[in-house]
Amino acid sequence: MGECADKLQVRGIAKRYGEIDALLPTDLTISSGEFLTLLGPSGSGKTTLLQMICGLVPPSQGRVIIDGQDQTDTPVHKRDIGLVFQHYALFPHLTVAENIAFPLEMRGLRSADVRTKVNDALELVRLSELGTRFPRELSGGQQQRVALARCFVYQPSVILMDEPLGALDRKLREHLQVEIKQLHRKTGATIIYVTHDQEEALAMSDRICLMNQARVEQVASPRDIYARPETSFAARFIGTSNVLAGKAEGKEQGPSVRCGSRSFGTQAHRFVEGEDVALVVRPEAISLRGEGENRLKGRVIETIFGGADVSVLAEMEEYGTLICRVNATSTTPALGEVVEFSWPSSAAVVVRR
Amino acid sequence: MMHLTQLPAQNRFRPSAIWMIVPAIGLLAFFFLWPVLQLLTLSIYDQNGALSGDNYARIVSTPLYLRVLTVTLRISAITACLSVLLGFPLAYWMAGLSPRARSRVLIFVLIPFWTSYLVKTFAWMLVMGRTGVINQIVGAAGGEPLSMLQGEGAVIVGMVHGMLPLAVLTMLPVVTSVDMRLLQASQTLGAHPAKGFWLTFVPLSLPGLTSAWLLTFITSLGFFIVPALLGGPQQTFLAQLIISQIQQLLNFAFASTLSVLLLGATFIAWLAYDRLFGMSSLSGGATVPRSQSNVLRLVGRKILSVCAAVSQMIASAAEWILPAGIMSRLAPMYCGLVLFFLAAPTLVVVPVAFTSSSFLDFPPAGYSLRWFDLYLNSPLWINATLNSFVIGFASAAIATIVGGLAALGLAKTDMRWKGAIFALMLSPMIVPRIVYGVGLMYLFAGLGLIGTRAGLIIGHVILALPFTFVTIAAVLKNYDWRLDQAAATLGAARLKVLARVTVPLTKGALIAAFLFAFITSFDELTLAIFVSGGIMTTLPKQMWDDMFLQLNPTIAAASVVVFALALLLLLVAERVGGKKTA
Numbered sequence A: 001m002g003e004c005a006d007k008l009q010v011r012g013i014a015k016r017y018g019e020i021d022a023l024l025p026t027d028l029t030i031s032s033g034e035f036l037t038l039l040g041p042s043g044s045g046k047t048t049l050l051q052m053i054c055g056l057v058p059p060s061q062g063r064v065i066i067d068g069q070d071q072t073d074t075p076v077h078k079r080d081i082g083l084v085f086q087h088y089a090l091f092p093h094l095t096v097a098e099n100i101a102f103p104l105e106m107r108g109l110r111s112a113d114v115r116t117k118v119n120d121a122l123e124l125v126r127l128s129e130l131g132t133r134f135p136r137e138l139s140g141g142q143q144q145r146v147a148l149a150r151c152f153v154y155q156p157s158v159i160l161m162d163e164p165l166g167a168l169d170r171k172l173r174e175h176l177q178v179e180i181k182q183l184h185r186k187t188g189a190t191i192i193y194v195t196h197d198q199e200e201a202l203a204m205s206d207r208i209c210l211m212n213q214a215r216v217e218q219v220a221s222p223r224d225i226y227a228r229p230e231t232s233f234a235a236r237f238i239g240t241s242n243v244l245a246g247k248a249e250g251k252e253q254g255p256s257v258r259c260g261s262r263s264f265g266t267q268a269h270r271f272v273e274g275e276d277v278a279l280v281v282r283p284e285a286i287s288l289r290g291e292g293e294n295r296l297k298g299r300v301i302e303t304i305f306g307g308a309d310v311s312v313l314a315e316m317e318e319y320g321t322l323i324c325r326v327n328a329t330s331t332t333p334a335l336g337e338v339v340e341f342s343w344p345s346s347a348a349v350v351v352r353r
Numbered sequence B: 001m002m003h004l005t006q007l008p009a010q011n012r013f014r015p016s017a018i019w020m021i022v023p024a025i026g027l028l029a030f031f032f033l034w035p036v037l038q039l040l041t042l043s044i045y046d047q048n049g050a051l052s053g054d055n056y057a058r059i060v061s062t063p064l065y066l067r068v069l070t071v072t073l074r075i076s077a078i079t080a081c082l083s084v085l086l087g088f089p090l091a092y093w094m095a096g097l098s099p100r101a102r103s104r105v106l107i108f109v110l111i112p113f114w115t116s117y118l119v120k121t122f123a124w125m126l127v128m129g130r131t132g133v134i135n136q137i138v139g140a141a142g143g144e145p146l147s148m149l150q151g152e153g154a155v156i157v158g159m160v161h162g163m164l165p166l167a168v169l170t171m172l173p174v175v176t177s178v179d180m181r182l183l184q185a186s187q188t189l190g191a192h193p194a195k196g197f198w199l200t201f202v203p204l205s206l207p208g209l210t211s212a213w214l215l216t217f218i219t220s221l222g223f224f225i226v227p228a229l230l231g232g233p234q235q236t237f238l239a240q241l242i243i244s245q246i247q248q249l250l251n252f253a254f255a256s257t258l259s260v261l262l263l264g265a266t267f268i269a270w271l272a273y274d275r276l277f278g279m280s281s282l283s284g285g286a287t288v289p290r291s292q293s294n295v296l297r298l299v300g301r302k303i304l305s306v307c308a309a310v311s312q313m314i315a316s317a318a319e320w321i322l323p324a325g326i327m328s329r330l331a332p333m334y335c336g337l338v339l340f341f342l343a344a345p346t347l348v349v350v351p352v353a354f355t356s357s358s359f360l361d362f363p364p365a366g367y368s369l370r371w372f373d374l375y376l377n378s379p380l381w382i383n384a385t386l387n388s389f390v391i392g393f394a395s396a397a398i399a400t401i402v403g404g405l406a407a408l409g410l411a412k413t414d415m416r417w418k419g420a421i422f423a424l425m426l427s428p429m430i431v432p433r434i435v436y437g438v439g440l441m442y443l444f445a446g447l448g449l450i451g452t453r454a455g456l457i458i459g460h461v462i463l464a465l466p467f468t469f470v471t472i473a474a475v476l477k478n479y480d481w482r483l484d485q486a487a488a489t490l491g492a493a494r495l496k497v498l499a500r501v502t503v504p505l506t507k508g509a510l511i512a513a514f515l516f517a518f519i520t521s522f523d524e525l526t527l528a529i530f531v532s533g534g535i536m537t538t539l540p541k542q543m544w545d546d547m548f549l550q551l552n553p554t555i556a557a558a559s560v561v562v563f564a565l566a567l568l569l570l571l572v573a574e575r576v577g578g579k580k581t582a
Ligand SMILES: Nc1ncnc2c1ncn2[C@@H]1O[C@H](COP(=O)(O)OP(=O)(O)OP(=O)(O)O)[C@@H](O)[C@H]1O
Pocket: A017, A020, A021, A022, A023, A040, A041, A042, A043, A044, A045, A046, A047, A048, A049, A196
């Protein structure tokens, strides 16, 4: 069921380069109009997955299915896929307008149609004035907008973007993030977006596919992946977390995890007694006023002012450093002071180690 | 960091920067511009030293000279076109290799450089002659013997063989610097691979292709050995007429008039090139095409799109007909064939050197070491070989230092003269050697430098300067000058900076420049014919003389010895240069 709404499926796709696994067998399904982000550290296989989807790299095994049809062996230029490169890959010998016209000419459109579509695309990215310039005469942000226009102009039903904003400064990134979101909404295209910036992923995606060491670690909506990470890697990579290693404990005293000499209450979990797990508590769930069921004493070693809030780092006796985030308007403890931290069991997530 | 980059580099370096360029300018002005100009003025005097237009009148009124000029231009243009066409796929294939594999392949490409023109041309005679290798094969297959020598085809084969390495070497830096991702991008945008290649890779390689064309064309204009040995009377080149005017008729004025003709043709080609593509693209590296006139651009795009459409059709048809695996192996197969073509004469020469007969024949009737014996025991040959090495090393060292200093000086200044100096540095590359040779002979006759080692070294330095200059300038373009400034702020004096920072960091380019200069000198015959004399000969000159006296396999033995020595030298250079020599 649901085959029709699935825009794109990869089944057991994998890539080996000699001894190196660039990507272990992976399954992924993306539905029509979705904005999916591939997020992961450098070398985790994001680009490899993307290149196999668009056909630039042949997979070692597995299939790529687009609109219900197996396209694993379709050559690149015959797939209805757009790709935006990290360093734009604009043709330096063509003007902006000629760059944007390129995919239309490849599809044999009449020149009058090409002209109107190019103008529309230039307008879409607000570069109407710059059509006759060469790419080298544009700023980085403008070049990236041309790359976007060149991709959106022929309305491919799937658009892949490999760290399209990676080379830009922070302000410009945020600006273009909004533009990409709006283009997505206007065109209804299915977008697979690669980044290793977790904030970007959280801000833009319908779902995030978190990758690590050539594997998919977790696929979930930004909210879920933040609130319910499944592995300690996911908890550490997305947002800040306090992670305590321990062993899952039985049901009689309620769901809990034993870490060293103590046992902490947690959310309900699916692990069996004695299994190696980790306990994850987000810094904002920890308070200094002792409202939660779980308590720990620690000596404050650093306070970091972050605008709306203050991060407090403290040294626990048995568990190393703990970070907690408190409202900047409340009073912050002094350095060296011993404070009792506490959090509710409902805020403690149990994850695979 | 800001203030580091803004250290007043220009102010501090300006005086010394100019001094760095002076040796190069001085050498070129006195030993290149002056003799060439002198030669040109010679053409407007008659035999008795009076001003006259007789020489030019003779050229205009005699159809022979214009016909020879046309033949020279036509065969040179065909040679240049073929060299670029055959070389481009090879360069493209090499661009896709790892740097290590690429420098290995490059050694193969350069093999012809290490065998003197004379020997190579002889080898082609052995291959294409009436009883040559090809006809032996044809005969074995039961065919009629073909007559290939004494015709335009044979001349073109010999010339393309000589020019192909130069073409590949010239275009390679541009071709390798084209961003391969642009090809991928064109495919994701819907272009068939064959089409994408024509619409992105070819236009981006164009600066390399055009400069390769120009250099091979101009070099071809001055050829005389290949047309003399492989061609018939119909394939006489202008250079042959110039030589016979000097050596047989002693008519210098008319020789210089013919040189003017050749130089004029070169200049027109060169000006047209500058007009169309800009001279700076001669210096290698990917230059984005500068804003050309719109008409030219549009015409170019039209031509490319037609080529793209045609090649897409061919490629699609080929995919349809040929088995799937073949397509991907086509490129390596083609490159293998080209490399075989380049190595063929050397492959012929080696067995010939070991022949036991007194003739150059292939395959040899029997084997012996007698010709090596003769070579090693002949003071004349050994002397010439030693001379060639000494002159090669000396001129390569001087050309590398002088050219390197000029490149350094030019990189550090923002003078208004930059363009003019650049043109001056490249000028020996664009004046046919034969023209320069005649001019130099005239100058040296007055200075008593004919038949001296110093004279030959000076001439070879001039010939090698453009190559060393361009090679080093290309690397300095991307050099991080802040490193020098950092060393200066750390207390290093200017010469210390040069010795401890700049030179070590550009070692690869310096070695490449040195090798380039060495090859240029080592294979140089034209100048040697005019300015050497007596016992002061070089190896190519000795081979040339030997050829007229008694043609025997000694020259094959000599070139095998030289080839082995050169290979050794190359391996040592690769060791010393490490990975940077690529
Ligand atoms: N052509 C190749 N040959 C050999 N190994 C490769 C090749 N391409 C990628 N790899 C390896 O495959 C792994 C995954 O690479 P990939 O480019 O997919 O990572 P990535 O997640 O895109 O990283 P980044 O965020 O740095 O772009 C890496 O370990 C890389 O070294």
